[in-house]
Amino acid sequence: KNEVEQSPQNLTAQEGEFITINCSYSVGISALHWLQQHPGGGIVSLFMLSSGKKKHGRLIATINIQEKHSSLHITASHPRDSAVYICAVSRNSGGSNYKLTFGKGTLLTVNP
Amino acid sequence: DTGVSQNPRHKITKRGQNVTFRCDPISEHNRLYWYRQTLGQGPEFLTYFQNEAQLEKSRLLSDRFSAERPKGSFSTLEIQRTEQGDSAMYLCASSLGFPIPPNFGPGTRLTVL
Numbered sequence: 001k002n003e004v005e006q007s008p009q010n011l012t013a014q015e016g017e018f019i020t021i022n023c024s025y026s027v028g029i030s031a032l033h034w035l036q037q038h039p040g041g042g043i044v045s046l047f048m049l050s051s052g053k054k055k056h057g058r059l060i061a062t063i064n065i066q067e068k069h070s071s072l073h074i075t076a077s078h079p080r081d082s083a084v085y086i087c088a089v090s091r092n093s094g095g096s097n098y099k100l101t102f103g104k105g106t107l108l109t110v111n112p
Numbered sequence: 113d114t115g116v117s118q119n120p121r122h123k124i125t126k127r128g129q130n131v132t133f134r135c136d137p138i139s140e141h142n143r144l145y146w147y148r149q150t151l152g153q154g155p156e157f158l159t160y161f162q163n164e165a166q167l168e169k170s171r172l173l174s175d176r177f178s179a180e181r182p183k184g185s186f187s188t189l190e191i192q193r194t195e196q197g198d199s200a201m202y203l204c205a206s207s208l209g210f211p212i213p214p215n216f217g218p219g220t221r222l223t224v225l
Contacts, residue, residue, distance in 0.1 A: 004154075030210070031210070031211070033213065035216075040218070042216065042217075042218045042219065043155075043203065043205075043216035043219075044216070045213035045214065045215070045216070048211065048213040086154055086155075088154070088155075090210075099145065099157050099160055099168065100145075100147075100155070100157065100214075101157070102147075102154030102155050102156070103154050104152070104153055104154045105153075105154055
């Protein structure tokens with residue numbers, strides 16, 4: 001079993017829909033990251049959180065440390081949100097914080 | 113643009129050849145990470161530098177792989193005697209450290225024929 005599991009693996013939505021991507025992890029963490037990867041490879045950090053909730057524009061990330069679960073929500077989805085969304089965890093504090101363990105990603109396609 | 117850069121962006125090579133990739137991190141970032149991503153999978157950790165010191169290496173990094181960061185700035189990742197299984201996207205990331213999130217480069221896509 002992978003240490004970081006994401007669901008769903010693929011998600012197709014219509015423009016304007018509310019989207020939720022889930023992430024569960026099985027290890028102790030110092031932080032959880034949500035990242036976005038577009039075709040061609042570039043990865044962009046969206047959120048890094050260790051508790052509670054963060055919001056940036058139409059994106060909201062929540063984490064429940066006790067349940068080892070995080071969700072990424074996209075409100076009023078748009079075709080430009082189409083990308084792979086990846087959940088990753090940092091397991092150590094100190095220097096190697098970003099030895100990240102990644103989930104396999106969720107491919108989101110938003111149709112106009 | 114002063115983000116993380118990687119060169120080349122694409123590399124096609126024949127099995128058995130050696131290849132070298134370069135990563136230029138954001139200038140003030142002292143931490144540098146290499147990851148490998150195969151099709152349909154999330155990235156996997158390869159190795160980590162703090163300044164010029166290589167502090168951690170994954171078991172994925174066989175003896176055909178070597179990474180350096182000679183002056184604590186740019187880093188190189190060399191693969192000797194490439195195999196078809198080495199075909200992947202090689203990603204570099206840099207950071208100042210917690211709590212600032214890492215910055216990722218665009219990756220180098222390696223195809224071994």
